[in-house]
Amino acid sequence: MTEPLRLGVAGLGNVGTGLARLLLRQGNALSVRAGRGMRLAAYSARKSRDGMAEVAGARFHDDAAALASAGDIDVFVELIGGAGGVAFEAVKAALRRGLPVVTANKAMLAEHGLELAALSEAHDAPLFYEAAVGGGIPVIKTLRESLAGNAIERVSGILNGTCNYILSKMEQERLPFDACLAEAQRRGYAEADPTFDVGGFDTAHKLAILASLAFGSKIDSSAVAVEGIESIAPADIAAADELGFRIKLLGVAERTPHGVEQRVAPTMVEKGAPLAQTMGVLNAVSIVGDAIGELTLVGPGAGGDATASAVAADLVDVARGARLPTFGRPVATLTEADRVPLQRHEGGYYVRLTVVDRPGAMAAIATRFGDRMISLEAIMQKRATREWAEAGVVPVVLMTHGTSESSIRDALARTVEEGVVRERPQVIRIEREAV
Structure with a gap:
């Protein structure tokens, strides 16, 4: 025996x-x-x-x-x-x-x-x-074994339950970030110093692992562009809801004409997408392969029992005598991770501006966007509150069609220089592909 x-x-x-x-x-x-x-x-x-x-x-x-x-x-x-x-x-x-x-x-x-x-x-x-990665979700085995016959085009996911809980609560209860973070800390979902989670660094570590498995590259967390959720305001949550989106902290690694782009950032996801429907402390990972199309895994991303379940699955493999390359292929065959500048990212954008309430201000913004060949999909302007009126500004939300990161940043920088926009513009990428 x-x-x-x-x-x-x-x-x-x-x-x-x-x-x-x-x-x-x-x-x-x-x-x-x-x-x-x-x-x-x-x-x-x-x-x-x-x-x-x-x-x-x-x-x-x-x-x-x-x-x-x-x-x-x-x-x-x-x-x-x-x-x-x-x-x-x-x-x-x-x-x-x-x-x-x-x-x-x-x-x-x-x-x-x-x-x-x-x-x-x-x-x-x-x-x-x-x-x-993903607690009880079997995403490592899926990428390393089950999808070995696929060329992976994209991996995206909600990989941090703390951030997902905060963003979900901000939407459901219309509370500001600080109040939702404090509640997450009271419930034990967030650490006393939450920077590693809310700053996106925990997600970046997990994304680097998934990207290595998906694309055969050397694991390199420094190749991941990282933004956290600290700047997300109730105004952004409300605008996203009205436009048919939810804001999620996504980790995304995908093939582009410039190489494999890796990024972690708050992202607008269409409400009908599985990732948008993943609420609370749950995690979700979406994988796109040439043979399977799209596959989405959803489940508990943390917790003693869920994580222990994943450990036990690995122990069964050890007991069976499994021998697998750590990142799905021999170390000598792993390529260097691409370092694609975020300025090369292309897609749609959500932009929230605090516009000076004076004649010609919106025309100046439209001109700068036009100079950079940025096409607008939607413009949403709310009636100014007394506070906004006293400050002489108007809140405006723009949604763009596909454009480049460098174009949107340049156009916004010029509007700020010309004094037609106060405060730092809020910019959130739109990921229609993340379904």
């Missing part, structure tokens, strides 16, 4: 304890699916949890690197987090001794994925990371 797969788990936070409970609850079923049993043989954490039923009988280590080097485990499960430090060193130690590794650490993969992939190949030690 095949011996059980002995797990060494580094980190017993929400995901680690969720995994331990899942093993107890689904142990027999996992044994049947994997062809062998699994048991938690050893773990490391900030303090021993021997009193917990989930880890009873498992050996405690106070050092993750020592756990990775232990001789009585068959797979190292890294659930510590962080791009470097002990998590990175422990994963390297495990790979160097030929030990399979399962991780949920998107920051580490985004920063050091190429080095880890090379170690995985050199020591014939598979590296699995389904839980690193």
